[in-house]
Amino acid sequence: xxxxxxxxxxxxxxxxxxxxxxxxxxxxxxxxxxxxxxxxxxxxxxxxxxxxxxxxxxxxxxxxxxxxxxxxxxxxxxxxxxxxxxxxxxxxxxxxxxxxxxxxxxxxxxxxxxxxxxxxxxxxxxxxxxxxxxxxxxxxxxxxxxxxxxxxxxxxxxxxxxxxxxxxxxxxxxxxxxxxxxxxxxxxxxxxxxxxxxxxxxxxxxxxxxxxxxxxxxxxxxxxxxxxxxxxxxxxxxxxxxxxxxxxxxxxxxxxxxxxxxxxxxxxxxxxxxxxxxxxxxxxxxxxxxxxxxxxxxxxxx
Amino acid sequence: xxxxxxxxxxxxxxxxxxxxxxxxxxxxxxxxxxxxxxxxxxxxxxxxxxxxxxxxxxxxxxxxxxxxxxxxxxxxxxxxxxxxxxxxxxxxxxxxxxxxxxxxxxxxxxxxxxxxxxxxxxxxxxxxxxxxxxxxxxxxxxxxxxxxxxxxxxxxxxxxxxxxxxxxxxxxxxxxxxxxxxxxxxxxxxxxxxxxxxxxxxxxxxxxxxxxxxxxxxxxxxxxxxxxxxxxxxxxxxxxxxxxxxxxxxxxxxxxxxxxxxxxxxxxxxxxxxxxxxxxxxxxxxxxxxxxxxxxxxxxxxxxxxxxxxxxxxxxxxxxxxxxxxxxxxxxxxxxxxxxxxxxxxxxxxxxxxxxxxxxxxxxxxxxxxxxxxxxxxxxxxxxxxxxxxxxxxxxxxxxxxxxxxxxxxxxxxxxxxxxxxxxxxxxxxxxxxxxxxxxxxxxxxxxxxxxxxxxxxxxxxxxxxxxxxxxxxxxxxxxxxxxxxxxxxxxxxx
Numbered sequence: 092x093x094x095x096x097x098x099x100x101x102x103x104x105x106x107x108x109x110x111x112x113x114x115x116x117x118x119x120x121x122x123x124x125x126x127x128x129x130x131x132x133x134x135x136x137x138x139x140x141x142x143x144x145x146x147x148x149x150x151x152x153x154x155x156x157x158x159x160x161x162x163x164x165x166x167x168x169x170x171x172x173x174x175x176x177x178x179x180x181x182x183x184x185x186x187x188x189x190x191x192x193x194x195x196x197x198x199x200x201x202x203x204x205x206x207x208x209x210x211x212x213x214x215x216x217x218x219x220x221x222x223x224x225x226x227x228x229x230x231x232x233x234x235x236x237x238x239x240x241x242x243x244x245x246x247x248x249x250x251x252x253x254x255x256x257x258x259x260x261x262x263x264x265x266x267x268x269x270x271x272x273x274x275x276x277x278x279x280x281x282x283x284x285x286x287x288x289x290x291x292x293x294x295x296x297x298x299x300x301x302x303x304x305x306x307x308x309x310x311x312x313x314x315x316x317x318x319x320x321x322x323x324x325x326x327x328x329x330x331x332x333x334x335x336x337x338x339x340x341x342x343x344x345x346x347x348x349x350x351x352x353x354x355x356x357x358x359x360x361x362x363x364x365x366x367x368x369x370x371x372x373x374x375x376x377x378x379x380x381x382x383x384x385x386x387x388x389x390x391x392x393x
Numbered sequence: 394x395x396x397x398x399x400x401x402x403x404x405x406x407x408x409x410x411x412x413x414x415x416x417x418x419x420x421x422x423x424x425x426x427x428x429x430x431x432x433x434x435x436x437x438x439x440x441x442x443x444x445x446x447x448x449x450x451x452x453x454x455x456x457x458x459x460x461x462x463x464x465x466x467x468x469x470x471x472x473x474x475x476x477x478x479x480x481x482x483x484x485x486x487x488x489x490x491x492x493x494x495x496x497x498x499x500x501x502x503x504x505x506x507x508x509x510x511x512x513x514x515x516x517x518x519x520x521x522x523x524x525x526x527x528x529x530x531x532x533x534x535x536x537x538x539x540x541x542x543x544x545x546x547x548x549x550x551x552x553x554x555x556x557x558x559x560x561x562x563x564x565x566x567x568x569x570x571x572x573x574x575x576x577x578x579x580x581x582x583x584x585x586x587x588x589x590x591x592x593x594x595x596x597x598x599x600x601x602x603x604x605x606x607x608x609x610x611x612x613x614x615x616x617x618x619x620x621x622x623x624x625x626x627x628x629x630x631x632x633x634x635x636x637x638x639x640x641x642x643x644x645x646x647x648x649x650x651x652x653x654x655x656x657x658x659x660x661x662x663x664x665x666x667x668x669x670x671x672x673x674x675x676x677x678x679x680x681x682x683x684x685x686x687x688x689x690x691x692x693x694x695x696x697x698x699x700x701x702x703x704x705x706x707x708x709x710x711x712x713x714x715x716x717x718x719x720x721x722x723x724x725x726x727x728x729x730x731x732x733x734x735x736x737x738x739x740x741x742x743x744x745x746x747x748x749x750x751x752x753x754x755x756x757x758x759x760x761x762x763x764x765x766x767x768x769x770x771x772x773x774x775x776x777x778x779x780x781x782x783x784x785x786x787x788x789x790x791x792x793x794x795x796x797x798x799x800x801x802x803x804x805x806x807x808x809x810x811x812x813x814x815x816x817x818x819x820x821x822x823x824x825x826x827x828x829x830x831x832x833x834x835x836x837x838x839x840x841x842x843x844x845x846x847x848x849x850x851x852x853x854x855x856x857x858x859x860x861x862x863x864x865x866x867x868x869x870x871x872x873x874x875x876x877x878x879x880x881x882x883x884x885x886x887x888x
Contacts, residue, residue: 145494163652168496169401175494179486183423184416192416195409196496198401239496 098123098243098274099144099162103153106139106298113139115298116153121243126265126275128289130282132384136298137278138176141247144276145173158243169197172241174232176248182221186212186231189220190238197239206238211260225252233261237268244268246277250284262288282377296384309379316352319344319370322363332358344368401498409498413505421509426569427474428513435467435517436524438586444528454618454755454780456529460521460541461612462585465605467517468545469580471510472552473559473572479506480560481568489651510549518545540615544608551604551631554638561645579603588781590838590873594856597838601686604634619781621835621859630686637679640672720863721803722791728888730788734767740885743804744792748773749869750784760784760871768815768883775875784878785823785871788885792866803829803864809887812852812868818843818880821872825852828867829860836860836869843880854887 097120106114114136121127129137142148143155146162157167180189187203194200201209207216212234215227223231229252236244246265250258265275265288279285285292285306292309294302302309315336322345329338334351349355352371359366401409421427443459483489492502522538525531533541556572563571580586582596583605589597600606600621607627613620646652731740739745746769748760757776762769773784791802812825823843826836837857841850854862872878 147490147494165496165499166400168494171494173491173494175487175491177487178491180488181420184420188416188419192412193495195405195412196498198405235495245494 097121099155099157099276101140101143101150101153101155104140104143104150104155105152106136106143106148106150112298114143114150117295117298118300119144119293121274121276122291123274124269124272125290126269126277126288128285128292129276129278129295130285130292130380131295131301132380135295135384137295138247139298140295141245141276141278145171145245169239170242172236172239172244174229174236174244174246174249176251178232180220180228180231183219185217185219186223186234187216189231190234193235194238197241200239201237203238206234209237209264210234226254226257229253230257230261233264237264241273244273244275246275248278248280250279250281282380294380294383301383302379309383310373315348315350315379317372318347318349318352318355318359319368319372320347320359320366321345321368322359322366324359324363328362329359406498410501410504413497413501414508417505417509418512421475421513427478431467431470431474431513432517432520434470435463436520438466439463439521439524440528442586444524456525456531457616457618458613458780460525460529460531461609461616461618464518464521464541464545464612465548465583465609466580466585467521468514468548468608469552469576469605471513472549472554473556473576474569475510475513475556476506476553477556477560477572478565478568480557481563482565484561484646484651485565489646493652507550507553510553511546514546514549515542518542537616541612544612544615548608548611548631551608551634551638554635554642555604558638558642558645561642579605582606583609585609590781590835594837594839594859598856598859601630601688604631607631607686619835626686629682633679633682633684633686635679636675637683640676640679644672644676721805721865723805724790724809724887728886730790730885730887731769732767732884733764733769736764736767738762738764738769738786740788740790742790744789744794744801746786746788748785749787749871751776751779751782754781755779756782758782758784760786762786765881768881770879770881771871772877772879774877775872777875781873782875783826783869783871783873785869786882787867787869787871789867790865801866803866805863806854806865806887807862809854809862812854812857812885812887814850814870814885815847815883816841816843816850816870816880817845817847819878820844821874821878821880823870823872823878823880825850826867826869826871827857827860827862827865828869829864836867847883 100120101114101117103116103118104114105112105116117136117140119129119140129140131137139148143150144157144162146155146157146164146168149155155162157164158170160167162168187207190206191203194203194206207213210230210233212227212230215223215231220228220231229249233246233249236246249265250261253261262284265277269275277285277288289306291304292302292306293300294309321343324345326338326340326345329335329345329347332355334349334354335347336350337346337348339346347355347359356369356371359369439459443456443463446455446459480489489502518541522533522541525533555575559571559575560568582592583589583600583603584592585605589600592600607622607630610620610622611624611627611631614624725742727741729741730743731738731746737745738747746762748762748771750756750758750760750773752758755778757778758774759776760771760773762771764770769786771786775782775784789801790804790806793801806827812827814825816823821843822840825839825841828836837860839852839856870880870882
């Protein structure tokens with residue numbers, strides 16, 4: 092009885108809120124031992140996808156499966172850890188108490204002092220939650236998420252409000268957990284977070300999966316480049332060139348966005364012998380995302 | 394690594410439930426906004442009304458009434474606030490959803506809160522018992538103390554359910570205000586702070602709507618005090634309120650995807666019709682019990698004088714509700730009871746008017762009457778020795794001279810609409826009272842002002858229906874307000 096390769100998955104999940112389709116047939120799968128980053132613009136359906144996987148909402152159509160079970164089953168939930176985005180814990184209780192309470196729900200949790208030590212939050216462990224800074228609150232919540240020795244960890248925007256140092260520390264714990272065999276699903280606004288941690292990235296837009304793969308694969312999928320230069324040509328002239336998507340002028344430098352940099356460069360050099368300071372930039376993950384989730388973006392690249 | 398055992402041992406599960414209770418208790422003890430009013434207010438009020446004012450009047454009864462009242466007050470707050478306010482906050486702040494994502498044991502959230510509320514009630518009840526024994530020197534038996542504790546501790550449940558329902562409706566910011574709007578008026582309307590008799594008839598009649606009323610009457614009966622209705626009705630009504638509001642709250646939460654019992658929610662399949670049938674059944678059972686409690690037997694019950702020896706309660710206590718007593722004789726056709734024109738205080742039937750006071754019940758009020766110019770004049774002094782003093786004049790519609798109260802007959806006025814008379818006096822407020830089988834009970838009352846000029850007073854008998862109109866033993870005119878009084882009545886009719 093080998094464990095299923097996928098720990099959690101959505102199969103063609105549809106979810107509507109009124110007339111708005113939050114999820115439009117989303118397929119998603121988390122494999123054992125990987126960190127999957129869920130990225131996409133606001134309102135893309137990331138939170139809804141997480142809600143379905145946690146059993147907090149039901150798909151209208153399609154299925155959500157957690158450890159081969161209904162996500163609402165308590166046995167499945169005993170194998171996950173959860174850090175949610177918008178929750179306020181009781182201001183009079185302390186991180187140590189929250190962690191101890193949460194740990195008591197799991198079959199074989201870590202000791203509370205070990206969790207506190209691992210996160211380096213000894214100083215705030217016995218301070219009332221209401222007196223903690225936003226970042227310290229996130230650290231306490233992270234402690235609650237990992238204390239149950241989860242096989243699968245859900246982290247929804249874990250580093251919002253953390254200073255650079257605390258963020259680095261949290262990333263280190265995340266990497267250690269991955270080494271220990273924990274699988275992680277992470278949503279984030281910080282693309283550098285996805286680039287730093289993720290084995291795989293799933294790009295969601297308008298309730299659909301538009302791309303999935305390693306960070307390099309996502310980047311490679313995107314042919315968009317930007318050419319920056321100084322030129323006397325008019326913006327209108329350049330807009331008429333084939334393959335040009337955008338032309339703009341910033342601080343005396345012209346920026347041309349295109350999927351066919353070679354053709355545009357030939358045209359540019361041919362039309363303006365005085366062109367200078369030419370620079371060609373490859374797309375970062377951010378550019379890739381911007382392209383993948385553009386209004387006129389083609390369908391799934393998967 | 395692959396063979397993960399997700400099952401919890403029984404002892405770990407038990408520890409998780411226990412841990413949640415402890416967590417909830419610590420949390421509430423650290424929340425002064427909750428702990429102070431919950432624990433201190435009942436004690437404060439008891440010291441004021443039961444100890445200071447009770448002993449100033451040298452009256453053990455007063456202390457006992459305050460004891461019962463503030464025990465109930467102590468049971469209301471932890472349920473209403475503990476469930477209502479925190480549920481509203483946690484619902485708003487995402488905590489309820491978060492708890493559902495983590496493997497909190499099924500029902501632990503509700504259980505922890507309920508046990509927390511019960512512990513708070515137990516603390517306030519125990520403190521009241523200690524004060525009652527040590528400061529008010531009340532002669533409480535161990536049995537009474539245990540009953541007091543049990544009634545209040547279990548009595549918190551309808552308030553938990555009610556608070557929970559409010560908590561599902563309003564925002565966290567609004568919750569304290571809304572809960573107070575339930576808590577404070579209900580304490581007054583159920584007679585925790587002021588005797589019910591002071592309230593207008595309309596408010597008195599709707600008292601069975603309030604769970605606090607039922608709890609108070611249960612507690613009073615157990616303390617050997619005057620109470621209304623039967624314990625079965627009260628327990629039924631309290632259970633009904635609990636079931637009804639709990640199922641309303643769960644339905645509302647369920648509609649928002651919140652399952653406090655954990656486990657898989659309703660899914661299409663064979664289980665669904667059954668689950669739905671159970672839900673609907675539970676809801677209507679609650680409605681039925683509440684209606685039974687509201688419309689059920691609410692007749693006054695005599696104080697059991699066996700209070701000091703409550704262990705042998707039972708057979709010796711008369712059927713105070715009187716429901717098994719024979720119906721009174723039908724009222725004569727003639728409407729006039731007395732016009733006092735013949736110079737005496739006689740009536741056209743029954744035992745005529747005679748001055749009456751509260752000395753039989755241990756009071757120190759006095760009354761005298763005489764016929765003046767074809768009207769009956771009553772005057773005297775109302776004392777303060779007992780909780781419900783009275784002085785005035787009384788008429789026994791089916792009474793006979795020379796027999797004791799218990800054997801006086803009943804008159805059936807159930808087919809009559811109005812009691813009318815003319816009145817004038819010193820400008821104070823007076824009341825007409827009609828009483829059923831037992832003497833030391835809460836009569837039906839109707840207030841009127843006797844001003845300097847003659848004035849016609851018409852009492853709709855439907856306003857007096859808190860007693861059984863088929864078994865009227867006594868009609869009185871008088872006052873409960875301490876001080877000297879003088880009034881005249883004339884031309885008394887029932888038609």
